[in-house]
Amino acid sequence: MNQSVFTSAQSLVRENEEVIVNDNHWVIQAEDLTKVYKMGEVEVHALRGVSFQIAKGEVVAIMGPSGSGKSTLMNIIGCLDQPTEGEYLLDGEQVSNLKDDQLASIRNRKVGFVFQSFNLLPRATALSNVEMPIRYAGVRQNLRERALQSLELVGLGDRIDHRPNELSGGQQQRVAIARALVNDPALILADEPTGNLDTQAGDEIMHLLLTLNKEKGTTLVIVTHDPEIAEQTRRIIHLRDGLIENHA
Secondary structure, X not given: OOHHHHXXXXXXXXXXXXXXXXXXXXXXXXXXXEEEEEEOOEEEEEEEEEEEEEEOOOEEEEEOOOOOOHHHHHHHHOOOOOOOEEEEEEOOXXXXXXXXXXXXXXXXXXXXXXXXXXXXXXXXXXXXXXXXXXXXXXXXXXXHHHHHHHHHHOOOOOOOOOOHHHOOHHHHHHHHHHHHHOOOOOEEEEEOOOOOOOHHHHHHHHHHHHHHHHHHOOEEEEEOOOXXXXXXXXXXXXXXXXXXXXXX
């Protein structure tokens, strides 16, 4: 890892460590979450009673080996799935028992996703990709201006008309980050955000995410298997066998 970028990223985390918390500042409140998948007569317990809180402005990593439940937990946090039992409040809103269309609305307003594989529309320009969450929200006013501002925020104001195949991997991930930020969500949920990038591009993406967290105060949760990535966050939640093993 590029030492100067790593040191800079660590300094950003340290500056974020003084997070003022009260009952009105929790972005994630999870209480005794369970998730059971039924496969015929077999029940698979992916989560076995997970409880934790994440404050506004925190940078938190979720780690765990394969089968630990971290992907299941990520899906619940991101309102892509619901727990079998337990309570989940996202930015103060109870989302545990919502219907699919209600979850989709909350997801679009409250969560910005950054995926390992970027998940950009291949035939759309960078600007059009970033406009998509605004369109899904039913907003038409200042659509282009908001998307352009988001791309400028990640340093791609001069690449707005480029399609994904005309951008490097690092640039594509920047477009994905701009898309995640454009609706000003309460939470950025990043799933292995550097997994498809080389070391330098990965370092730059982590530095960008931490800088945006510092400047905008957006809560950042990173799901990763990479300890070097996790060490750059303020707190690490370790999962094993569907339970929280410890908070580092």
